[in-house]
Amino acid sequence: MKTSDLRIALFSGNYNYTRDGANQALNRLVGSLLAKGAAVRIYAPTVENPDFEPTGDLVGVPNVRMPVKGRGEYRLPLRLGRAVKRDLAKFKPNIVHLSSPDPSGHAALSWAQDHDIPVLASVHTRFETYPRYYKLAFLEPVVTGILRRFYNRCDALVAPSQSMIDELIATDMHDDISLWTRGVDRTIFAREKRDPELRRSLGLEEDDVAIVFLGRLVMEKGLDVFAETIVQLRKRQVPHKVLVIGDGPARGWFEEALPGGIFAGFKTGADLGKALASGDIFLNPSITETFGNVTLEAMACGLPVVAAGATGASSLVTDGETGRLVPLKGKGSNAAPDSEGLAEAIAPYCTDPALRMAHGQAGEDRSREYSWEAINQVVADTYVRLIEDRRALQEAEAAAEAAA
Structure with missing residues (x-):
């Protein structure tokens, strides 16, 4: 079986x-699958003005606004509905890909199980950690149990980091579980995209050291830990400035928690690469990441990375070579990033340009290992393997039935 023989029904809670x-x-x-001749149909919530045009054919599924404070921009897919089931029957997928346990x-x-079609699930985030950011930590074991049942019903998983x-x-x-890591677009994210004029327009002088936050401004990205780390640096009188790239429902909270911070707003494409490369140190306090695209992008831009030692970052950052990994405090559901430890790890980068340059260069070198073409072929190969395994099982069962 070839990639061009694939007919993939992809379900996403947020495709575009x-x-x-x-x-x-x-x-x-x-995009990679379509270029190789595969047929792909995407089923996900649709809105009137999406952030970007979807790649491939997108079919809307019934949904409502996410019923969680601070997450109103997200939609909750509710069910398939008759129209979606008719579309699936017409499309006739030979593999189903689930990217969200909604x-x-x-x-x-x-x-898929009713139609004897194999299912692959991709893991993109630590959903079980989300309740703690909305004062619902007691629900974490329940969410973990739901996820365990969901994933074990699938034929296989892919995840973006070994950790x-x-x-x-x-x-x-x-x-x-196969490794489906992430790539980085080096035409956008590169050290040479650093822009002195942009820095000046943001209020950054040549000698200023800017600690960067990049991501959607929601609490589960570790905004509270980032802010507390900056407080710790200020207490120690470590020279630095803060550059926040991104937007989201928690922006007001973050601005209040970071007086004097530079908020550059939401950026995409070349503007994003230019803004990120114009920083000096990347701080990622999040423990909800399964990979950390922003971490890889910062490395490609030549920034040393200081991160909480959690899934995702721990597979990208080499402690003491490309940045620093700071162990979490506590265990299990009580594990949390250590703001004092993060501040202690960042401080030397703020005062030692040679260290900053050396670790930034090492991170840039490491980022060159991540090629989108090879990475996406892993998923296509997994699709093929699952389909062939299912067909072999069906043939064996048919032969056994005939023999009986």
Whole structure:
């Protein structure tokens, strides 16, 4: 079986209406599959004015606005609905790909099993950690149980980092997990994109050291830890400035927590690469990432990375070579980033240009290992393997039935 024989039904909770790292990876995957002759149909919530045009054919699924304070820009897919089921029957997929364990994902999984179609799930974020950011930490074991049942009903998983694969195996989510890492667009993210004029327009002088936050401004990205780390640096009188690239519902909170911070707003494409390369140190306090696209992009721009030692960052950052990994405080659901440890790790970069340059260069060199073409072929190969395994099983069952 070849990639061009694939007919993939891809289900996503957010394919293009709000830009994030997960849907950027999915759109790149679909583009790669289509270029190789595969047929792809995407099923996801649609809105009137999405953040960007989708790659491939997008079919809307029933959905409502996310019923969680601070997440109103996201949609919750509810079910498949008759129209979607008719479309699926007409499309006749030979593989189903689920990228979110939401209600429509559960429904699509049941539909695939009813039609004897193999299912691959991709893991994009640490959903089980989300409740703690909305004062619902007591729900974390419940969410973990739901995820375990969902993923174990699938034929296989793909995850973007070895550290995330190790976590999934340790928590009994599945035992067939392949590495689908992420690539970086070096035409956008590169050291030479640094722009002195942009720095001056943002209020950054040549000798200023800018600590960068990049991402959607939502609390589960570790905004509170980032802000507390900056407080710790200020207490130690470590010279620095703060550059925030991104926007989101928690922007007002973040601005209040970071007086004097430079908020550059939402950026995409070349403007994003220029803004990121114009910083000096990248701080990623998030523990919800499964990979950390922003971390890889910062490395490609030649920034040393200081990150919480959690899934994602721990597979990218080499402690003491490309940046620093700071161990979490506590264990299990009580594990949390250490703002004092992060501040201690950042401080030397703020005062030692040679160290900053050396670790930034090492990170840039490491980022060159990530090629989108090879990375996306892993998923296509996994599709083919699952389909061939299912066909072999069906043939064996038919032969056994005939023999009986």
